[in-house]
Amino acid sequence: MGTPEQLTAEGPAVSWAGRVGGLAGSCHPGPVVAVTVLMVALALTAGQSAARCVLTGAAVLTGQLSVGWCNDAFDARRDIEAGRRGKPVVAGTVGVTEVWVAAYAALLLCVPLSFACGLWAGAVHLAGVAAAWAYDLRLKATAWSWAPYALGFAGLPAFVALGLPGQPWPAWWVVTAGALLGIGAHLGDVLPDIRADLAAGVRGWPQRLGRDRALLLLPVPLVAASGVLVLGPAGPPGRWGWAALVVTALMATAGTVLGRRWERLAFASAVAVAMVDVTLLLLRGTGIA
Template identity: 35%
Template sequence: MARPRLRRRDRQATPTGPDAGSAPDASPAQDTPRGTTLTDEADSPTDPSAGSTGGSTGDPSAGSTAADDVPPPPPAVPRRRFLDATPLLLVRAAHPRQAVATALLLSVAAALADRPTRDLGLVLVTVLVGQALLGWHNDLVDRRRDARHGRTDKPVADGRLDPGTAWFAVACAVLLVIPLSLSNGITAGLLYLVSVAIGVLGNYTLRTGLLSWVPWAAAFALYPAFLSFGGWGNHDGGAAPQPAMTVLAALLGIGVHLLTSLWGLVADHEDGWTYLPLRLGMRIGAARLLALTTTYLALVAAGMIITGTLVGLHA
């Protein structure tokens, strides 16, 4: 009979039974759950090489090579401060306070000795150049030591002032101080040059021991003779100074040595120095030493004024 055969065809054409979802020829789209999109399928890691196309294909070093081809910007040139100009650094390395104070002191002494105005200017310039020479030489001798202690007030030590430039300044000062000294007279000029030579030797010897005061006393003791024998173009020899003035000048040099050493006592102690200012500072303290040194210098200066007023500079 044909009727049962028609019923079997209807079941195959329209699957309605419980096994309909497991038909072998079912479409893959029917297996995809609702809400699944093509983006989700593309994100699935089915292909190991997926995602390697497009902008990330090719040589992996291509991007870095392109970046390397771009030239780097030029390095920024540090702006030099006005205070780091070479002339100003030379002034700082010349120990300007000590140089100016010494030059003014001798100029005032020359004025009290009734020297003419042009002599006062000559004395001022001569002593100023000689003291600057000693300051530059001292910083050159101590540049490694000052750098080790981190001295920021020493342009030669911290590298802002080239040592060759400082040596050139020393050479120029030597060539300048010789004719300036001799312009005060042969005897006076030679005496001042000897005092400068003593200062140079003092930068090398005796400065670390108990006799550190000797170069200072010897150099300052020659200053009264420089003034008494001196004069503009004075070639007649002049006159010797009062012995009392020579002794007082030597004592003044010792006081100046104590005063200028106070600010370096810590570094000198670390280096094992045993000179006079350090020994006194270890015993009585730096503050008391400063007060005593100031009083000492005032008394010596008063003695020089009194001696000059009573007996004068010349013997």
Template identity: 40%
Template sequence: MTGRRVTTAAALIRASHPEPGIAVSLLAMILAVTWEASGGTTALIGVAAMTGQLTVGWSNDLIDRDRDQRSNRRDKPLATGVLQPALVRGATALSLAATVGASLSLGVRPGLLHLTLVATGWAYNLGFKRTVLSWLPYAVCFGGLPVVVSLAAREVAGPEWTIIAGALLGTGAHLVNAVPDLEDDRRTGVVGLPHRLGARRSINLATALMLTGTVVTVVVPVSSVDLFAVVVLAVSGALLVVGQLASGRGPFRAVLGIALVNVVALLLRS
């Protein structure tokens, strides 16, 4: 019985899309610490972000269950039958309740904004990903996250450049994230912006967006090009060159590298 529970718990974690959930939650908490939020506020931000991400991840796999079965996705516990839909629906409902509670505990303005971002993630799962506007929920969510954290930590919306940089990063992340599954998605009726562009053009556009985000992040806050900006732009430029010259998954990895540089630069400039 214990082994079955461990297997079920591990499958639930897999079905939640843990990597982006953990990454977003850590980014939100680090921003909170950077903006001198209290320990309690930082913890609440982490809980709200993580539970919100859980609802988006689990709802994604619930909605896509039939598609994943047709694509023979062995990495999807709902598609393989390791998890039953009723269990995941229950976990989603509990996480949603926790998201509402943690979000509103941050205050009315940051709480309602965060819940709006979570709803935007659900909107992507429910239909936006099938349209040319598939990028929009990512832009809204990544651009809005710094505002949520700043409102909770400092009761102000925060610098506008963080919204722009976040939106650029989110749109690029959507393009990159979709590339590995383009063919499976097309076969099962999902035709978002990356599917219309194709793999190579999606990577190229993601690279351009993230490099623009790099410039915004390192130049706009100080209104000049200092040594930090030069180093960050040089690293991003080198990754761009590597991505253009590489074959296979090289361009994909190069864009992920630029995304990581952007996140570090955002934290250091905030």
């Protein structure tokens, strides 16, 4: 059948603009942008200076880019065999070697940018990036596939907190909430591809659960994150905190009940709960350390 590089080289030559667009598409731009913007916003609410916010954003961006490109490059063979034309490597707009080069280049940039935020901050962030690479290269097909998501998402707010003046350790509740959000993100990210993954022999944690049980479990870590974000910080939660907790519980319950008949509603309710969690995280940003 030929190598992935040979397969993507067939057909008319692709322009430089097309290859740049292919690289941009193969980095998983949605999650890359969302995570980077969220961390910059959290850095702002936590009290980092403008210059440090830019540095934090650059470190997170390069780390996320490296992970996204690693994922597409490593999965190229399976994606080609499955005919996933939505992937730039499969469509032939960019070659596998180019994606690997971009992944390693972004990773090399991420190292000094992370340590520029502080020794402990850099170590925590790079540990999360390393966990994400481990997921791409090996752990995604094991029962431990949830662990890199939990570690990576827990490390992001910790990275922001450790980047503050004095390098304070992050509050327990923000790390716990981050880990729970990561587990929820893992379930939501894998759900659409569970059947295809099983056919390809990928048996991560959600695949072992099966689509129905994974869909049922999806809102649980997200609602748990809501509880931690509302009840974890010092002081009373206040009316808005209790209201947010009630709303997320109701949305999750409705999604679980109605999702048995209308699957998309279950996923939509989980996304809504995750958005509430992100809002709570930003509102609580001043107390993350």
